[in-house]
Amino acid sequence: LICDPFVGQLINSYTPQSCSNGAIPIGEFPNMLSRFTCQDKDPPETCRITGKFITQAAYLKVYAYSNSAQGMIDILPSLQNLTQCLALKDTLSSIVSNQCKPFRASMYRLWASMLALSIVIKVLVLLFL
Known part of the structure; x- marks a missing residue:
């Protein structure tokens, strides 16, 4: 289960670290997928036997998207402070x-x-x- 920090909240009342127990933060998702990622240098048969069914190209896309999403989630409180002129x-x-x-x-x-x-x-x- 991937953490959705916006569930049950309005976007203007976002509080960080509001994931349910057992949910994986979006920034940690690539770490979980790396166990199932087949490296380009590995033969396809070895990947299939070891249960690695995600290609390295797909993993890199997931890594880029999740890093971007986690970065936005991390800076959201600062952006809210800027919009409310709290500084x-x-x-x-x-x-x-x-x-x-x-x-x-x-x-x-x-x-x-x-x-x-x-x-x-x-x-x-x-x-x-």
Whole structure:
């Protein structure tokens, strides 16, 4: 049984590693088929006797397709994050929650010091008149 990670799920709620027990991930499928693959150098009679009924050309096609499919499954969570702009949302929320508060406090201290400086200068101007 080959694992279908999309069974019972919507494509937008995909979670990796959601295969049923005993199911073979698509990326492992060529490893299973290699036991039944007849190499080009082996005579056909030997392959038939040993139970190797898959040609090497067919095995290479299965290998290419399963590697491509496994690669797409592996990058799907990253692609979903890109479509939902999670990297941007996470960065902005980090800035707002971690860096805006210190910035706000610094701006308040700057404003208070400017206010104090202007009051002192006003008092000095009044004293010298």
